[in-house]
Amino acid sequence: MKKVASGLLPVIAVDRKAPKALHRQVYDAYRAAIADGRLRRRQRIPSTRVLASELGISRFPVLSAYAQLLAEGYLESRVGAGTVVSSSLPDQLTSSAPTGVRFAVSRSGPRPVARRSSLLRLERSPWLLGWGAFGVGQVAVDQFPLHVWSRLVTRRCRTMDAKSSHYGDQMGSKALRETIASYLRTARSLHCEAEQIMIVGGSQQALEISARVLLDPGSRVWVEEPCYRLARDVFALNGCHLVPVPVDKEGLDVAAGIQRCRKARAAFVTPSHQFPLGVTMSAARRFQLLDWAQNAGSWIIEDDYDSEYRYESLPIPSLQGLDANARVIYVGTFSKVLFPSLRLGYIVIPSDLIDRFLAIRRAMDLGPPAFYQQVLADFIGEGHFARHVRRMRVLYGERRAALVDSIEKELGTTVELLGDEAGMHLAATLPKGSRDQEIAERAARQNLWIWPLSPSYLGKARPGVILGFGSSAVTEIPAAVRKLRTLIEMK
Ligand SMILES: Cc1ncc(COP(=O)(O)O)c(C=O)c1O
Incomplete structure (x- = not known):
């Protein structure tokens, strides 16, 4: 029979001397954990055997509590996946604890933080982490020799x-x-x-x-x-x-x-x-x-x-x-x-x-x-x-040439191209008054991950865009540049 991994042990305290029966204590503890969100829908729970052993009690009360929770729809058994918190739990079961008390987080009173934590912008710039055309710092991951890497990983694992x-x-x-x-x-x-x-x-x-x-x-x-x-x-x-x-x-x-x-x-x-x-x-x-x-x-x-x-x-x-x-x-x-x-x-x-x-x-x-x-x-x-660096130099060189070509074709003299002799990105300045951050935000909604140039300045900024070309295939570049042109031309 396939062995099913046991879920994590929830915090359940049982008191053998308490007047409340053990099966009732386990049942209440699960209901409370589900109701206040410590256990979530579809989360696996420990098998009756594991839980009984961890709590140092016989398996019978645990079996009885699980049977009740299953019957009431708090838990469900999944073939091959053990017992999980029910995926179709009604909202009212998860929003009011049996004790009637939901754990509330209060944020009142003084909450001092270090001055240094206010020194940086708190905004989450969408363009920093998105994956797609023009993403700065993105590499041609599909060209990485993964077969070699995984062989070396396996060898190191074996000899650990x-x-x-x-x-x-x-x-x-x-x-x-x-x-x-x-x-x-x-x-x-x-x-x-x-x-x-x-x-x-x-x-x-x-x-x-x-x-x-x-x-x-x-x-x-x-x-x-x-x-x-x-x-x-x-x-x-x-x-x-x-x-x-x-x-x-x-x-x-x-x-x-x-x-x-x-x-x-x-x-x-x-x-x-x-x-x-x-x-x-x-x-x-x-x-x-x-x-x-x-x-x-x-x-x-x-x-x-x-x-x-x-x-x-x-x-x-x-x-x-x-x-x-x-x-x-x-x-x-x-x-x-x-x-x-x-x-x-x-x-x-x-x-x-x-x-x-x-x-x-x-x-x-x-x-x-x-x-x-x-x-x-x-x-x-x-x-x-x-070997990888040599191959990538050729590949990135082709991608760079395609990008420069497309920009010259689509954007002509609207932009000035900078820094295209090396690396995996280039910069293109935009006409005075262009709002590069807005352009980058709109671009992100179209899956183009350009970085605006102006936040790189402390003082008077030149608007522009920073365009990565590491992860874009040569064939994808012209269409991406056409989209970029539309975004730049939008007022
Ligand atoms: C100027 C500069 N330095 C360093 C990095 C790389 O940083 P890290 O090595 O922390 O990934 C980047 C990545 O974009 C960079 O642009």
């Missing part, structure tokens, strides 16, 4: 032992850190050793840890104007004073930053492919930025989130690789090169700061989950990563 089930290295798996160090030295010209690498849950956590190690409340931080909002949020939440520094065709305008705030504690930059405008920082600006950091005693946080994909030239070497003074904290992620739900990224830490980063990290989460780090180390070590 006591040691690998315990807490892992708080800096991250040694094998993965070595693999990443070798990749970064070779492909990104970093100066780094595995000891400097900390594995984290994506760039977002890397930024949070870096901010906690390097910045105090009130510290001034240069942020690119416009900037990746989620990075800016981290510095704001840490109480920092944000100094927007304009970005032009050569990247961050270092001279403007120095003029605004020479003594900033840190600068946050995306030099390989500025987010959102897509510019690559020129060599002159890179050296100027490094000089500033050394002279001012400041840090540079380099977010190198999608540099593997360049279409008209070889990938640009990292800023960290040019830094002779260990002023750069380098942040990388697997969100673009593999897929974002993996939640794996890394920090390359100047060696004198490793212990501080580790102490802060330990207080946050005791280290990254071990399992997928091992799988990823295998994936990179066996050459699948390099």
